[in-house]
Amino acid sequence: MRLLMLLVLCISFFSCNREKNVTIELPPYMNLPVVELYLEPGKPFRMLITESAGYFDSPNIVPVENAYVEIVHSGYTYYLTPRPFGILPVNKKFYNYTTDPSTLVPFNYDKEFYVYIKDPKGRVVEGKTYIMEPVAIDSVSFFTDDPEKAAVQVKFTDNPDTKDYYRIIAIQDSIGGEPKWDRIFTDDAIQTEQGGINSNYIFFQGSKVILQLFHISKEYYDFITSTKNASESNGNPFAQPSKIMSNVTGGIGIVTGYQPTQKEVIVQ
Numbered sequence: 168m169r170l171l172m173l174l175v176l177c178i179s180f181f182s183c184n185r186e187k188n189v190t191i192e193l194p195p196y197m198n199l200p201v202v203e204l205y206l207e208p209g210k211p212f213r214m215l216i217t218e219s220a221g222y223f224d225s226p227n228i229v230p231v232e233n234a235y236v237e238i239v240h241s242g243y244t245y246y247l248t249p250r251p252f253g254i255l256p257v258n259k260k261f262y263n264y265t266t267d268p269s270t271l272v273p274f275n276y277d278k279e280f281y282v283y284i285k286d287p288k289g290r291v292v293e294g295k296t297y298i299m300e301p302v303a304i305d306s307v308s309f310f311t312d313d314p315e316k317a318a319v320q321v322k323f324t325d326n327p328d329t330k331d332y333y334r335i336i337a338i339q340d341s342i343g344g345e346p347k348w349d350r351i352f353t354d355d356a357i358q359t360e361q362g363g364i365n366s367n368y369i370f371f372q373g374s375k376v377i378l379q380l381f382h383i384s385k386e387y388y389d390f391i392t393s394t395k396n397a398s399e400s401n402g403n404p405f406a407q408p409s410k411i412m413s414n415v416t417g418g419i420g421i422v423t424g425y426q427p428t429q430k431e432v433i434v435q
Contacts, residue, residue, distance in 0.1 A: 199418045200231055200292050204238075204282060205260060206424030208274040208298060212238060212247055213255070213262035216284065219419055230263050234286040241278040245270060272424070276300045282415070282422050294415035298424030302333070302382040307432050309370070317370050317434050322363040323380060325354050332388040334381040335364060339374050347376075351383070351391050370434045379427045386414040387423040 203215040214236065218229040236247040247264040254261050276298050284292040302323050311317035325331060330353070337348035348366045356364065370376055389412035397411060413419050 200234075200284065200286060200290055200420075202282075202284065202292055202294070202415055202418055202420035202422065203260060203262075204294075204296075204420075204422040205255075206272050206280060206296070206298055206422075208272050208424075208426050210272055211268055211270060212245055212266040212272055213253070214247055214264040215260065215262045216264055216286070228261075231286050234264070234284055236264050237283050239281045239283070240273065241275060272298075274426075276426075280422070280424065284418075290417060292415050292418040292420075294420075294422040296384065296386070296414070296422045296424055298426060299382045299384055301426040301428050302331075302380060304378065304380050304428050304430050307378060307430055309432075309434055311368065311372075313368055315372055316368045317372060318368045319348070319366045319370060319376065319378070319432075319434075320363050321365075321378060321380065325357050330354065330385070332383045332385055333364075334383050334387075334391070336379045336381070337366065337370070338377045338379075339370060351388055353388070372434050374434050376432050376434055378430045378432065380429075381425045381427045383425055384423050386412075387421055387425075390414070390421040390423075 199219045201215075201217045201219050204213075206212070216231040216234055216236070218231055220227075220229070230252070232249055234249070238245045238247065245266055247266055250263055250265050252261050252263050253265070279295050279297055282292075282294045282296075302325070304321060304323050306322045308320050308322075309317040310320065319337065321335060332351070332353050334351045335348070336346045338345070339347050347369050350364070352364065393410065393412040411419055414421055414423075
């Protein structure tokens with residue numbers, strides 16, 4: 168009995184005042200320009216430039232205004248000017264800098280695009296990229312044992328001699344709709360040269376599906392993966408912080424190019 172009382176007293180003693188408030192002085196956060204540039208041949212140059220924010224700052228999107236933006240390619244210089252926020256219907260990406268509608272990204276997969284940005288604060292962001300050559304969709308087929316929904320299989324020819332990265336987006340009903348299937352993957356997921364990638368049972372029978380296959384750069388693959396990991400680790404005390412993998416200097420973000428291939432099919 169005495170041993171039991173002693174044990175209770177010890178537990179009570181060590182349980183008292185175990186909580187303690189600790190104040191940690193965080194270093195001041197330095198805002199950086201955040202840049203997203205997606206070059207697509209035959210479309211105007213479009214770029215989003217915003218301001219990064221600290222973890223405890225308001226989540227509002229703050230545009231960087233009146234920046235000097237140029238893109239140099241194959242001896243030509245293209246100048247982008249500020250615009251009100253716009254949005255691309257396929258990937259739902261915003262932009263606030265663009266060329267005029269008649270100045271289009273050239274169809275060139277061999278020459279480098281160099282990006283230079285200088286904002287009113289004197290901050291300079293630089294980056295470079297190529298436009299990845301398109302990979303054609305060879306076939307699309309559906310399979311199902313459900314009277315209402317089906318899965319899709321998309322086949323295309325992968326180059327076995329190179330390390331390749333892909334993104335596939337499937338939108339149901341119209342190009343302005345929300346993607347029902349959006350996946351990035353490497354050719355490690357492809358077992359044969361004529362590779363196939365499968366979705367889950369998510370498409371309704373009789374509906375129209377718009378499929379887009381993107382051959383993407385490793386830098387873009389790393390950027391998407393790292394932003395997804397950062398989003399999933401946010402607020403999770405057991406997750407490791409994730410750094411955004413950028414391919415620009417002087418800021419955060421991605422400059423990349425691609426030429427998607429597209430097929431429209433009816434689920435049946």
